Amino acid sequence: MNNHTLTVIQGIQVGHHTDNRRPTGCTVVLTPFGSVAGVDVRGAAPGTRETDLLHPSNTVQHIHGLVLSGGSAFGLDAASGVMRWLEEQGHGLPVGPVCVPIVPAAVVFDLWVDDFESAAFQRGERIRPDAQAGYLACLAASNAPVVQGNVGAGAGATIGKMNGPHCAMKGGLGSAALTVNGITVAALIVCNALGDVIDPRNGRLLAGARTAPDSRELLDIRQAQLKGHAIASLTAGSNTTIGVIATDAVLTKPQSHRLAQVAHDGLARSICPVHTPMDGDTLFALGTGTSGQAADMMLLSTLAAEVTAMAVVNAVQAAQELRLGNNWWPAMAP
Helix, strand or coil: CCCCCHHHCCCCEEEEEEECCCCEEEEEEEEEEEEEEEEEECCCCCCEECCHHHCCCCCCCCEEEEEEECCHHHHHHHHHHHHHHHHHCCCCEEECCEEECCCCEEECCCCCCCCCCCHHHHCCCCCCCCHHHHHHHHHCCECCCCCCECCHHHCCCEECCCCCHHHCEECEEEEEEEEECCEEEEEEEEEECCCEEEECCCCEEEECCECCCCCCCECCHHHHHHCCCCCCCCCCCCEEEEEEEEECCECCHHHHHHHHHHHHHHHHHHEECCCCCCECCEEEEEECCCCCCECCHHHHHHHHHHHHHHHHHHHHHHCCCEEECCEEECCCCC
């Protein structure tokens, strides 16, 4: 089977844990033997962990895993389970007699997607990814092609909330990869954006804000705003697109930081609007060095933006319709 997803990069494994009690979950990207990493946060409402240590001037040079999770800030707890699994396997940063796994994380807000009329909710049960969810995602990790759609961190993702959450559509998780001149770059993106998703190849509006809760008709946020359409009252941090871009080229820490920066161009091509005050858009970049080839940053920059945009499109194309109680989040029309 051809693999055109993140796991085509040698040294990377991906695992999902999808909670069957409500649409939420987490996705783990494992690099247990260490990978150079960088991060760039463009949204104004991020939910993250261990991003400061990825700054090029800081000491730690390698990470051992990444967590992308639903559950808003509660979902950051999933990284603790990934640390536990990595420690059990003997992976981490040697610090005296122990190894400390380095596991950055980012989260999306999927708390809208719940059955607030359910008996579980009325009993006060709150279902969010926790440390056990992160541990189970590690157990499920492999180098098989990444399963896409409403799995893992993409289980509860929605998009197009600028006309209110009840006029949104289903988002999800997507992945894509490209190889040029013997160097591979791949992306895994969880699309939970405030904005619409656009196919950058032709400018066609694929999915996003609908005109009414019971309609499939798309509003087209950009055109609506240009015409003075009053957007719905929005909640800060209730949206976000997060993900990871990886290459098998040999990267330095500053180069991985730059790769994370330019990958955001792919979000700008495929999501409109993006990097808003209500989004926490965060992208990580990894360099495994497994190809042995030195980084051609001009080529890598082009590929990073391209696979990021492709992964966003794949995320909405793989998404599935969801109904909970009186709420309906349709998927992209075939």
